[in-house]
Amino acid sequence: MDRKKREAPKGLSPERAAYLRRKKTRRRWVLCCQWGILLLLVALWEILARLGVIDSFILSQPSRIWRTWITLFLEGELWLHLWVTVYETLVGFLLGVLLGVGLAILLWWSDFVSKVSEPYLVVLNSLPKIALGPVIIIVVGAGTEAIIFMALAISLIVTVLEMLGGFRRTDRDAIRMAATFGATKSQIFRKIVLPSNIGTLFGSLKINIGLSLVGVIAGEFLVSKAGLGYLIVYGGQVFKLDLVMASVIILSAVAALMYQGVVLLQRLVMKHKY
Amino acid sequence: MDLLRVQDITESYQAENGEIFALDHICFSMEKGEFLSIVGPSGCGKSTLLSIIAGLLPPSSGTVLLDGQEVHGVDPRIGYMLQKDNLLEWRSIWRNVLFGLEVRRQVNEETTARAKGLLQSYGLWEFREKYPSQLSGGMRQRAALIRTLATSPEILLLDEAFSALDYQTRLTVTDDVYRILKKEQITTIMVTHDIPESISMGDRVLILTSRPAQVRELLEIDFGPERTPLTCRGDPRFSRYFDHIWKELKSDG
Ligand SMILES: Nc1ncnc2c1ncn2[C@@H]1O[C@H](COP(=O)(O)OP(=O)(O)OP(=O)(O)O)[C@@H](O)[C@H]1O
Ligand SMILES: [Mg+2]
Numbered sequence: 001m002d003r004k005k006r007e008a009p010k011g012l013s014p015e016r017a018a019y020l021r022r023k024k025t026r027r028r029w030v031l032c033c034q035w036g037i038l039l040l041l042v043a044l045w046e047i048l049a050r051l052g053v054i055d056s057f058i059l060s061q062p063s064r065i066w067r068t069w070i071t072l073f074l075e076g077e078l079w080l081h082l083w084v085t086v087y088e089t090l091v092g093f094l095l096g097v098l099l100g101v102g103l104a105i106l107l108w109w110s111d112f113v114s115k116v117s118e119p120y121l122v123v124l125n126s127l128p129k130i131a132l133g134p135v136i137i138i139v140v141g142a143g144t145e146a147i148i149f150m151a152l153a154i155s156l157i158v159t160v161l162e163m164l165g166g167f168r169r170t171d172r173d174a175i176r177m178a179a180t181f182g183a184t185k186s187q188i189f190r191k192i193v194l195p196s197n198i199g200t201l202f203g204s205l206k207i208n209i210g211l212s213l214v215g216v217i218a219g220e221f222l223v224s225k226a227g228l229g230y231l232i233v234y235g236g237q238v239f240k241l242d243l244v245m246a247s248v249i250i251l252s253a254v255a256a257l258m259y260q261g262v263v264l265l266q267r268l269v270m271k272h273k274y
Numbered sequence: 275m276d277l278l279r280v281q282d283i284t285e286s287y288q289a290e291n292g293e294i295f296a297l298d299h300i301c302f303s304m305e306k307g308e309f310l311s312i313v314g315p316s317g318c319g320k321s322t323l324l325s326i327i328a329g330l331l332p333p334s335s336g337t338v339l340l341d342g343q344e345v346h347g348v349d350p351r352i353g354y355m356l357q358k359d360n361l362l363e364w365r366s367i368w369r370n371v372l373f374g375l376e377v378r379r380q381v382n383e384e385t386t387a388r389a390k391g392l393l394q395s396y397g398l399w400e401f402r403e404k405y406p407s408q409l410s411g412g413m414r415q416r417a418a419l420i421r422t423l424a425t426s427p428e429i430l431l432l433d434e435a436f437s438a439l440d441y442q443t444r445l446t447v448t449d450d451v452y453r454i455l456k457k458e459q460i461t462t463i464m465v466t467h468d469i470p471e472s473i474s475m476g477d478r479v480l481i482l483t484s485r486p487a488q489v490r491e492l493l494e495i496d497f498g499p500e501r502t503p504l505t506c507r508g509d510p511r512f513s514r515y516f517d518h519i520w521k522e523l524k525s526d527g
Binding site: 171173174176177178179180181182183187191192195196198 | 330350376377425
């Protein structure tokens with residue numbers, strides 16, 4: 001019998017093309033609205049400030065923020081403060097991740113150590129780490145180290161708990177399968193537990209980059225001669241609210257960019273299947 | 275001499291709310307190349323028995339002898355395939371198949387050639403670059419079996435290895451598997467819930483009682499030398515074996 005297989009049409013079917021077009025239009029609309037709202041708010045802010053409805057001395061105003069940026073940029077201070085904050089955040093972040101994952105591995109490995117340390121982890125986790133500020137300053141000195149320490153204090157325990165939870169949730173049957181081949185504990189960790197938790201790791205990185213930034217800004221509030229946190233505190237003290245606002249906006253951009261950096265890294269790693 | 279001897283195996287689990295007796299003096303032995311099916315009421319201790327033979331679980335008492343020597347821990351001569359395929363989603367089929375060899379640090383030209391041959395004879399070679407999620411249930415199960423066979427076990431333990439497959443796939447997969455195991459003279463123990471499957475593949479069927487499991491009967495299955503799992507299903511003796519096993523299991527309180 002001459003029964004031909006139903007072939008998939010070459011190229012896109014009209015329905016598929018229409019569907020894709022609809023999706024694209026919709027995406028564009030969402031993006032338009034997002035930008036539109038932002039522009040509208042900024043414009044409203046500027047107009048209300050000019051009309052004197054809101055006090056631009058306290059709430060600042062877009063044009064003044066813009067001028068502040070230009071000044072900071074021309075004086076060459078913008079890059080300095082930006083770099084200090086980014087540098088401290090990255091160092092705190094990397095230390096937090098390395099130490100956190102290391103500790104999680106230790107706790108996964110030894111049931112005894114994990115049982116012993118449980119109450120400590122619970123208390124440390126619920127403690128607002130910022131309260132340790134003065135202690136940190138006295139112990140490590142009032143400098144960059146204290147700020148990095150602060151970032152570390154805030155992100156470390158969360159990383160440990162996140163990763164340990166992920167390690168423990170690893171599919172028991174997969175571990176059993178490895179055991180049937182006589183896998184050692186270290187093989188089970190490297191070949192099953194760790195690769196199953198790449199998702200957990202990136203989830204934790206995404207939380208951590210934000211937490212490290214919180215720690216750094218809190219640290220800069222307490223001790224610093226440079227950084228975005230310093231600019232914000234300084235601006236507040238001398239009633240330069242333009243400076244405060246300008247710094248806060250830069251800070252949001254920095255936070256968003258760092259987060260995107262992690263997302264990008266995740267995509268790269270996931271693409272190369274590990 | 276017998277290749278495998280299971281001697282007086284007893285096992286109990288220590289749970290929070292008391293002791294659970296799973297196995298009660300289990301004894302049997304097997305010759306090289308033989309296929310043994312194990313059936314028994316659900317929860318009677320079948321998986322426990324396989325785990326002990328595989329060396330994953332120490333028995334409370336009794337011994338497992340392989341070639342006359344006591345087995346301690348996981349032995350490379352014994353391959354164990356669990357019910358779930360447990361393929362690792364982040365590895366390609368090829369790297370999944372090599373997993374057991376990798377763990378045993380036996381990846382070399384000879385063993386990879388064997389793995390390649392197995393993939394070819396099971397029709398999976400073209401799929402070696404694919405990931406488990408891209409394969410059908412039957413293919414995944416075959417890949418998992420190849421992962422175990424690639425380590426060249428003398429004894430293969432199958433724990434309801436085919437129960438997740440649909441009926442049709444199961445008939446063809448078991449037929450393929452049977453042929454390969456017989457050709458390579460691999461001694462096999464298969465736990466199953468499916469009485470027809472136990473008869474169609476087994477040279478003998480070990481019937482266990484409910485927990486704690488004891489050997490109720492060790493039934494010889496004789497279809498002559500030309501049998502295959504598919505052909506023997508049409509044999510008149512088949513339904514007699516079925517009725518017998520069914521009665522034995524049912525009479526078990
Ligand atoms: N780790 C364990 N701790 C305590 N009890 C267990 C453990 N593993 C199994 N058991 C109990 O031992 C008995 C036998 O379990 P096993 O898994 O060997 O039975 P099975 O015959 O394979 O069951 P199934 O037919 O459901 O596969 C069951 O009652 C089970 O609840
Ligand atoms: Mg079982």
